[in-house]
Amino acid sequence: MQYHNDETLAIIHGVFPRKAFLRRKCVGKMVDFQMIAANIDKAVIVQSCHFDFNLRRLERYLASVHDGHIEPILLLTKTDLISPDELAKMIASIQQNGITSRVLALSNLTGAGFDDFQQVLVPGQTYCLLGSSGVGKTSLINRLMGRDALGVKTVSETGEGTHATSRRQLVILEHGAMLIDSPGMREIGLLGATDGVDQSFEDILRLAAKCRYADCRHAREPGCAILAAVENGELSEERYRNYLKLKKESDYHALSYVEKRNKDKAFGRHVKSVTKQMGPKR
Ligand SMILES: Nc1nc2c(ncn2[C@@H]2O[C@H](COP(=O)(O)OP(=O)(O)OP(=O)(O)O)[C@@H](O)[C@H]2O)c(=O)[nH]1
Ligand SMILES: [Mg+2]
Ligand SMILES: [Zn+2]
Structure with a gap:
């Protein structure tokens, strides 16, 4: 099967049936679904150790991810901005709270924790990065690719909380794992989840x-x-x-x-x- 669109060079050879999915209630008053990504294997829920960390929001993301039949991985970024003690406490608080998903932590700046994160990336599997704006999702992908493939904005320019990524994008790492970068989400509303x-x-x-x-x-x-x-x-x-x-x-x-x-x-x-x-x- 081949579809041609006059304005683009893309050729769709077939469409996979939608199995696992990530969706949320669309933002605003309208009650409908917004599809974020389909057929992904794992969702990486990213929170920054700095300001962004919030157990209640973590639970909300987890509900959405579980509802789409996707396995979650929790990832804390910007560990360079807090002490090892504070980080240990943060991770402990997640577990004490009753969350059993895997937790990893890293710094995109120093590279600490990168090896552990790379270990979980399996060739042929697709991972979707989810989280608020400015937590370092794009920086993480760039570091994994070893170059500034995707644009990030500097903190001094925009500060945390302003959007750097404006569309979803899939990158394939050298060893074959696929990552989807997504724009930071301000809210993830639940509908029938x-x-x-x-x-x-x-x-x-x-x-x-x-x-x-x-x-x-x-x-x-x-x-x-x-x-x-x-x-x-x-x-x-x-x-x-x-x-x-x-x-x-x-x-x-x-x-x-x-x-x-x-x-x-x-x-x-x-x-x-x-x-x-x-x-x-x-
Ligand atoms: N100190 C420190 N800064 C980081 C780290 N990771 C990312 N940053 C900085 O945080 C800012 C935001 O990073 P991005 O990678 O653009 O964040 P994002 O999650 O992709 O943001 P959106 O695209 O808006 O959703 C940039 O200035 C990065 O340099 C980290 O581990 N430590
Ligand atoms: Mg981004
Ligand atoms: Zn009861």
């Missing part, structure tokens, strides 16, 4: 199995094992609250999405019947 949320909070799911009532909503029900765990300090209250928040947001958007789809369908039927009444085109 309940399974992804559950999968990201396995500790809470395990506790839920011990609640007295099967339909426990873990809000104020008696015999709730999750509330008991929060009470005795076994489960962090922030993590518990974020779990409820992400679930609620995901379900709420899913409901609006279905409603909108039904309305659109009804409208489509209406248009069809009106066109029919108007008779065949002359």
Whole structure:
């Protein structure tokens, strides 16, 4: 199969069926999906040790990644800006929080931690870098490629938080691993990602199995094992609250999405019947 487009030189030889995917609720009021990438093997969730580090946002990204049936890797960048002690504490806080995904840390500036990161890159596999703007996603790819293949902006010029990358781009490393660079995301809204949320909070799911009532909503029900765990300090209250928040947001958007789809369908039927009444085109 070959498709030609007059304005470009690209030839599409075939389209792979979409299996694993990364998507989010599109930004703004509209309730719809925005596809970020498809058929990737692993998502690298990047946070900078400097200012950007945030467990709640990490949980949000994890929910989205798990929902797309993709394995997450957590990567902390800019380790040169904090002490080894602070870094150790940061990594420990991720694990103590109940997040079990693999955590790596590196500095694009000094190259510390690079070997460990390169070890996880398997030839033939595709990795998508995700994270806020300015955390060093493009710098990481450039360093892996050994040259400034993609543009980054200097901190002095723009400061953290301004976008350097404006489109998604796939690069192939010399040894055959593929990396997708993406523009920094300000938000990653959840839509119908309940399974992804559950999968990201396995500790809470395990506790839920011990609640007295099967339909426990873990809000104020008696015999709730999750509330008991929060009470005795076994489960962090922030993590518990974020779990409820992400679930609620995901379900709420899913409901609006279905409603909108039904309305659109009804409208489509209406248009069809009106066109029919108007008779065949002359
Ligand atoms: N100190 C330090 N600075 C870094 C490191 N990695 C990246 N930077 C700097 O951080 C700034 C942003 O880096 P980028 O690679 O453009 O960040 P990005 O994640 O691609 O940002 P967007 O494309 O906007 O999403 C640049 O000035 C980099 O030089 C690091 O490990 N340590
Ligand atoms: Mg970039
Ligand atoms: Zn409960």
